[in-house]
Amino acid sequence: MEKKATxxxxxxxxxxxxxxxxxxxxxxxxxxxxxKSDKFGATYPEREINVGIAEQNAAGVAAGLATCxxxxxxxxxxxFAALRMGEMVRQEIAYPRLNVKIIGSHGGMSPARDGASHxxxxxxxxxxxxxxxxxxxxxxxxxxxKLTRAITEFDGPVFIRFTRDSIPIxxxxxxxxxxxxxxxxxxxxxxxxxxxGDTVHIALEAADKLATEGISAKVLDxxxxxxxxxxxxxxxxxxxxxxxxxxxxxxxNGLGSAVCxxxxxxxxxxxxxxxxxxxxxxxxxxERLIEKNGITVGAIVQAAKQMIATxxxxxx
Amino acid sequence: MTKRTVEELKEFATDLxxxxxxxxxxxxxxxxxxxxxxxxxxxxxxxxxxxxxxxNPKWEDRDRFxxxxxxxxxxxxxxLATRGFFDEEILHTLxxxxxxxxxxxxxxxxxxxxxxxxLGQGLACAVGMAIGLKYDKKSSRVFAVLxxxxxxxxxxxxxxxxxxxxxxxxLIIFVDNNNLQIxxxxxxxxxLGNLVAKFEAFGFQTYEIDGNDMEQIxxxxxxxxxxxxxxxxxxxxxxxxxxxxxxxxENVCDWHGVAPKKEQWEQALKDLGEGI
Ligand SMILES: Cc1ncc(C[n+]2csc(CCOP(=O)(O)OP(=O)(O)O)c2C)c(N)n1
Ligand SMILES: [Mg+2]
Numbered sequence: 001m002e003k004k005a006t007x008x009x010x011x012x013x014x015x016x017x018x019x020x021x022x023x024x025x026x027x028x029x030x031x032x033x034x035x036k037s038d039k040f041g042a043t044y045p046e047r048e049i050n051v052g053i054a055e056q057n058a059a060g061v062a063a064g065l066a067t068c069x070x071x072x073x074x075x076x077x078x079x080f081a082a083l084r085m086g087e088m089v090r091q092e093i094a095y096p097r098l099n100v101k102i103i104g105s106h107g108g109m110s111p112a113r114d115g116a117s118h119x120x121x122x123x124x125x126x127x128x129x130x131x132x133x134x135x136x137x138x139x140x141x142x143x144x145x146k147l148t149r150a151i152t153e154f155d156g157p158v159f160i161r162f163t164r165d166s167i168p169i170x171x172x173x174x175x176x177x178x179x180x181x182x183x184x185x186x187x188x189x190x191x192x193x194x195x196x197g198d199t200v201h202i203a204l205e206a207a208d209k210l211a212t213e214g215i216s217a218k219v220l221d222x223x224x225x226x227x228x229x230x231x232x233x234x235x236x237x238x239x240x241x242x243x244x245x246x247x248x249x250x251x252x253n254g255l256g257s258a259v260c261x262x263x264x265x266x267x268x269x270x271x272x273x274x275x276x277x278x279x280x281x282x283x284x285x286x287e288r289l290i291e292k293n294g295i296t297v298g299a300i301v302q303a304a305k306q307m308i309a310t311x312x313x314x315x316x
Numbered sequence: 317m318t319k320r321t322v323e324e325l326k327e328f329a330t331d332l333x334x335x336x337x338x339x340x341x342x343x344x345x346x347x348x349x350x351x352x353x354x355x356x357x358x359x360x361x362x363x364x365x366x367x368x369x370x371x372n373p374k375w376e377d378r379d380r381f382x383x384x385x386x387x388x389x390x391x392x393x394x395x396l397a398t399r400g401f402f403d404e405e406i407l408h409t410l411x412x413x414x415x416x417x418x419x420x421x422x423x424x425x426x427x428x429x430x431x432x433x434x435l436g437q438g439l440a441c442a443v444g445m446a447i448g449l450k451y452d453k454k455s456s457r458v459f460a461v462l463x464x465x466x467x468x469x470x471x472x473x474x475x476x477x478x479x480x481x482x483x484x485x486x487l488i489i490f491v492d493n494n495n496l497q498i499x500x501x502x503x504x505x506x507x508l509g510n511l512v513a514k515f516e517a518f519g520f521q522t523y524e525i526d527g528n529d530m531e532q533i534x535x536x537x538x539x540x541x542x543x544x545x546x547x548x549x550x551x552x553x554x555x556x557x558x559x560x561x562x563x564x565x566e567n568v569c570d571w572h573g574v575a576p577k578k579e580q581w582e583q584a585l586k587d588l589g590e591g592i
Binding site: 051 | 431432436469506
């Protein structure tokens, strides 16, 4: 299967958007080469502001530009975007609901060898907790492109997270994505797997494996964790009753938590969460880090079979 | 600390550089440029100036060392191993699963006093250490190493102001002034202006030297010792060459964060001379 990092999809679409829309600005913080916004910068140098290694400043500059009717994209690693700029994002971007796009590249375990300091396990949770924020993680190159376009057309603050490492391309140019609307990647009846970002392809593989064992799994690509597609989750509970969530993020306060909030209020159904096990990352290969946190096709398949076999609610 | 000659220290610096390129080659990722530019200063610290005990890394009276530009940790790991903080064999495990030598340093590695990697944060921690050591009436000092790009972070200047207010004459900053960051030169990305004047304005006693010149580094340490108790934090602006010692890496921005491949590694070792 062909692979590409989602930051590449972002980079290419942003360069195209730059030609179409003169309001777009990029605020880099010395990670333009790394996050691939340098492509935009090379073509539209007058609309690339590189503030240097100063993320807090980058957030403020973006807020100011947004008040002038521009559409600033602040670009850095997910961990710095969510936590270093966190309060600036809250006070100066989310609170006044300014039209700033916060680009968190190198999300989850994807800055693998760099270790814990660079791996973002809490970013989507932090951003999800801030009022007015929209929080997104695309699952492949194509959805990264489509969603980069979608957030540009959307008016309001957005945090969008990309991967450093290459991940399988699962869609093609014909698939459309809407902010806040789950994408049904696979229809199924026995169990629903709700995943996002770099784990969607793992969910699809698990569904393939389950199919060989006569189990039909629905796979939802929940690229937007806020606003969550509540109806899609409710539908899974009403019609299937069993949900497995998968994410490259702490199991606390990410996709799994968001899904559980809906399920708990419904008062029925079962959920099993897969994600980073509330611990810091470490230096290792990306694949190993995902596997070490129990995010594997085998474990998902087993969990699905167990959920189908019993009525016990499993909580990690 | 044993008195070593400039020549001996230069050999140690070359040895650290060789270790750095080998570690990075074996790891397949990491940051050569900033490790090599800081190698002379790190050598002067660990093989001449600072007071640490490899057998007792948490010794309370030790000098503290904060590599605020944490991505340059390969050179620090090489120094720590050579000083005997841990087995030199461990250098081969850099960035590998389960290693104490993480891509950016953490406190599981003996000799690391604070985790770094997110730029701009180490100096504040060094300030806290300097305040704590002073409060406890210890004569220990705190050595912090900063990147020039890193000085674009606001927290650096918040910490510098704190060092001045609390008269931290036990704090010694070294700015590895190699004029390169990731996206380009410092002057292109975000000019720092006159760093010496800036730190002076923040109340520091400043020194401007060739940060790759062992003699100048040692001389500066001598001068700092003479004015040790003058109530002023010290700052050495060390002009350095990013990638220093490896011909094809010197002053090349793209060698910030990529590891050498086999042929490049062999060439690098050649550049660093045989011997040792
Ligand atoms: C807060 C933060 N922002 C961005 C980065 C990514 N980053 C790692 S090294 C680097 C450039 C550092 O330049 P400089 O401080 O001059 O170090 P040196 O040239 O000595 O390598 C950047 C932007 C980071 N580690 N931390
Ligand atoms: Mg530099």
